[in-house]
Amino acid sequence: MLYHQAESWGYQVPTRTCMASDPLEKVARLASESAVVVFSISSCCMCHAVKRLFCGMGVNPTVYELDHDPRGEEIEKALMRLLGNSTSVPVVFIGGKLIGAMERVMASHISGTLVPLLKEAGALWL
Numbered sequence: 001m002l003y004h005q006a007e008s009w010g011y012q013v014p015t016r017t018c019m020a021s022d023p024l025e026k027v028a029r030l031a032s033e034s035a036v037v038v039f040s041i042s043s044c045c046m047c048h049a050v051k052r053l054f055c056g057m058g059v060n061p062t063v064y065e066l067d068h069d070p071r072g073e074e075i076e077k078a079l080m081r082l083l084g085n086s087t088s089v090p091v092v093f094i095g096g097k098l099i100g101a102m103e104r105v106m107a108s109h110i111s112g113t114l115v116p117l118l119k120e121a122g123a124l125w126l
Contacts, residue, residue, distance in 0.1 A: 023071065023078035031093035034062035035123035039079055039091040041067045046102045047090040053109065059123045061092075095121030 031037045036054060038061045040047035054061045066072035066089065080088045083101060092099040094117045099105055108114040118124040 023074040024081070026071070027075060027078050027082070030062075030064060031098070032096040035059075035095060035121040036061040036118065037093040038063045039075065039089055040065050041076075041089050043067070044089055050090045050092060050102055050105055053105070057115075057118070057124065058126070059118055061123075094118060094123065 027039070036059055038047070038051060038054070040051065040063050042065045051061065051063060064075075066076050069075065076088045079091045082098060083091065087101050090102055090105075092101075092105050099108065099117070105114065108117065115124060119126075
């Protein structure tokens with residue numbers, strides 16, 4: 001197993017050398033491996049904001065920086081198909097379930113439904 005170092009966030013994201021051939025399968029597999037998964041692009045300000053939101057809440061999301069992945073463009077296109085629009089990142093999965101892009105995450109946070117989702121997924125213990 002190879003490890004990709006995400007310098008700005010200080011954690012490693014495992015990348016298997018044997019990848020699923022279908023990008024949607026890869027997204028589903030990666031999304032189910034951690035309580036909170038964020039698909040991101042390292043230079044995206046909205047991606048940075050959603051990562052800071054989770055870190056500020058005490059959640060340590062697994063972040064896949066698509067611009068550091070050789071198949072990142074394919075994964076980004078698959079995420080766009082899942083979302084049904086042109087906004088591709090950030091895309092957040094909690095407990096293996098698609099939450100959506102930044103506006104859905106923020107709407108859940110403001111309405112008070114984000115914390116229960118994070119607790120149910122085991123990402124928050126308080």
